[in-house]
Amino acid sequence: MTARLGVAATFAMGIIFAAAAGAVAANLTDGVRDVTVIQDASGNGRILFRAGNVLSGLTEAAVSKALLTVSMSGEASARTLPLRVHPVTTESWTAGSVDWTAGWSRAGGDFDDEVFAAEVNLARGGAAVVFDVTAILKEVIEAGMTADGFLLTVDPATGIGIPSADLGRFGTLSGATLEVTYRPLPAGLLARERDR
Numbered sequence: 001m002t003a004r005l006g007v008a009a010t011f012a013m014g015i016i017f018a019a020a021a022g023a024v025a026a027n028l029t030d031g032v033r034d035v036t037v038i039q040d041a042s043g044n045g046r047i048l049f050r051a052g053n054v055l056s057g058l059t060e061a062a063v064s065k066a067l068l069t070v071s072m073s074g075e076a077s078a079r080t081l082p083l084r085v086h087p088v089t090t091e092s093w094t095a096g097s098v099d100w101t102a103g104w105s106r107a108g109g110d111f112d113d114e115v116f117a118a119e120v121n122l123a124r125g126g127a128a129v130v131f132d133v134t135a136i137l138k139e140v141i142e143a144g145m146t147a148d149g150f151l152l153t154v155d156p157a158t159g160i161g162i163p164s165a166d167l168g169r170f171g172t173l174s175g176a177t178l179e180v181t182y183r184p185l186p187a188g189l190l191a192r193e194r195d196r
Helices: 002-010 013-021 134-142 189-195
Strands: 026-031 033-039 045-050 061-071 080-087 116-121 128-132 150-154 177-184
Touching: 061 134, 080 128, 116 128
Parallel strands: none
Antiparallel strands: 026 177, 033 045, 045 150, 061 128, 061 177, 080 116, 080 150
């Protein structure tokens, strides 16, 4: 993913920035969909979801900011939870048809190692967590990559998945949103630059 980000960041950015400079910034916000929780044998889990329909309207855009906001619930606890968001790399997954091992080439889901992190202070109890996912949305939209969804988990160094006791804090990601700030580009500009 890092190499792809480098390529996406360098291809014809001068042309894209020049085309976007005169456009008025706009925002799109949408809720998440296809929420699925997969759990290992110990009950630790990862939460999969797609970014609503917000990406379908952004085929010709220069992304300047993308924020994923996830609501939490539950009692306050004197600890932190190191959360990570990864882009999913298996296009064919569907809610309800995958579990920890089924539907993937590796247990726990197929995802890119590119991460978006948030250290969540559970002492605040129920609160929103905001992930800055600008880099991945720029790659998806500007480089024409497939958006296969996201996976929410903990830092792999601290555990294989979100501890079972904390999974309930996220529920069904009710109210979770993706907000993208962008500037429209002339029709076909990105496709032409990709073909160069």
